Amino acid sequence: MTASGSPATLPPFQQLLDEHGRDVLGFLIASVGPHDAEDCFQETFIAALRGYPRLKHAGNLRSWLLTIAHRKAIDHHRAGARGALPSGSAEEVGGALGGSDARLESAGDEEIWTLVSVLPPKQRSAVVLRFATDMAYRQIGDLLDCSEEAARRSVHEGLKTLRGEPV
Amino acid sequence: MSDRNGRQGYEMDRLGEGLLARAEREGLLDVAYATVDSPFGELLVAATERGVVKLSLPHHGAAEALEQIAAGVSPRVLEAPARLDPARRELDSYFEGKLKRFETDVDWTLARGFTAKVLHTVARIPYGKTLSYGEVAERAGNPRAFRAAGTACGANPVPLIVPCHRVVRAGGDPGNYGGGPGMKLALLEMEGALSRPGQ
Known part of the structure; x- marks a missing residue:
């Protein structure tokens, strides 16, 4: 866990599970709902384990895991499984935050899912990464394959919707 | 919470x-x-x-x-x-003092070259017996390499199962051990290797 970009001295995989398992689970619960998060969690870590020895550098393994988790969440949405669609309309959930983001910051994983399930997938991922895993906008952009600015916009638009403000 | x-x-x-x-x-x-x-x-x-x-x-x-x-x-x-x-x-x-010989398989991946040779020799030292570093070096094919034999024992990736604690100094002094000299002495004592010096 020293300087990023250092040549591969990969830590034992158990360390990834111990240090980042909860974040990955939190992200997945918020992305696909508590019911399907377990399957996605296993898919994520099996995929990670499979590719791990070929990883070129040990810098930011957390982002790497969340990238895989994000892909698994997208696969899950594409498969049209339960939880793929927002569970409520913006009007129903609108104003959930009551003009403050404090509730989002202190919310549990399942609570976040309830709050953000109304958002379109990309905004949902952006908001979740920002609040459930405390990730920087630049990294969110890398992970969602968009610019830092676009990531910031997605988070802000998502928050506006959650506050019940017009987007 | x-x-x-x-x-x-x-x-x-x-x-x-x-x-x-x-x-x-x-x-x-x-x-x-x-x-x-x-x-x-x-x-x-x-x-x-x-x-x-x-x-x-x-x-x-x-x-x-x-x-x-x-x-x-x-x-x-x-x-x-x-x-x-x-x-x-x-x-x-x-x-518990019951098992005299480990049957579990060893994967030797972490032992290479002369170290592996030495440790294969060490693996054959029976319960309750000891060999000197020089004797181990000789059986591993290089009688003069007793220092290297000591180094190899120190690098043993699977102590206890490959019983490097059964390799002692020529004078009978137990010598160094990864788990500390006290542990080596206790293991040799448990195995009854100390009660008959010179064996």
């Missing part, structure tokens, strides 16, 4: 178990490890599908051992005690 953490902790354990079962099924669990209690303290034992690849004696830093495994065997290292059950049972029985 503690409720939530407790529940999540349980959830993570359960998820981890599902993951381990699947990793094993799909051949992705290259190295499984577990901690094993011993009269000398906690041991870390790790195994590939071929056998025990690493045993770390008490006070030897489990983290370092795991890093050595990740670099020298495979980074696919997970805490998966089930695979270590046979080795754990043998170790328990050995510390």
Whole structure:
């Protein structure tokens, strides 16, 4: 866990599970709902384990895991499984935050899912990464394959919707 | 809050178990490890599908051992005690003074070259017997390499199972040991190797 970009001295995989398992689970619960998060969690870590020895550098393994988790969440949405669609309309959930983001910051994983399930997938991922895993906008952009600015916009638009403000 | 953490902790354990079962099924669990209690303290034992690849004696830093495994065997290292059950049972029985000979397989990946030669010789020293470093060097094919034999014993990746504690100084003094000279003496005493000096 020293300087990023250092040549591969990969830590034992158990360390990834111990240090980042909860974040990955939190992200997945918020992305696909508590019911399907377990399957996605296993898919994520099996995929990670499979590719791990070929990883070129040990810098930011957390982002790497969340990238895989994000892909698994997208696969899950594409498969049209339960939880793929927002569970409520913006009007129903609108104003959930009551003009403050404090509730989002202190919310549990399942609570976040309830709050953000109304958002379109990309905004949902952006908001979740920002609040459930405390990730920087630049990294969110890398992970969602968009610019830092676009990531910031997605988070802000998502928050506006959650506050019940017009987007 | 503690409720939530407790529940999540349980959830993570359960998820981890599902993951381990699947990793094993799909051949992705290259190295499984577990901690094993011993009269000398906690041991870390790790195994590939071929056998025990690493045993770390008490006070030897489990983290370092795991890093050595990740670099020298495979980074696919997970805490998966089930695979270590046979080795754990043998170790328990050995510390109770019952087991005289380990049957568990050894994976020699972490021992190379002359070290491997020396350790294969060491693996054949019977319970309760000792050899000097010089004797081990000779049997490994290089009679003058007694210092290298000592180094090889020090680098033994699977002590106890490969009984490097049975290699002593020519004068009969037990000499160094990874687990400390006290542990070496206690093991030799348990095996009855000290009561008949000169054997």
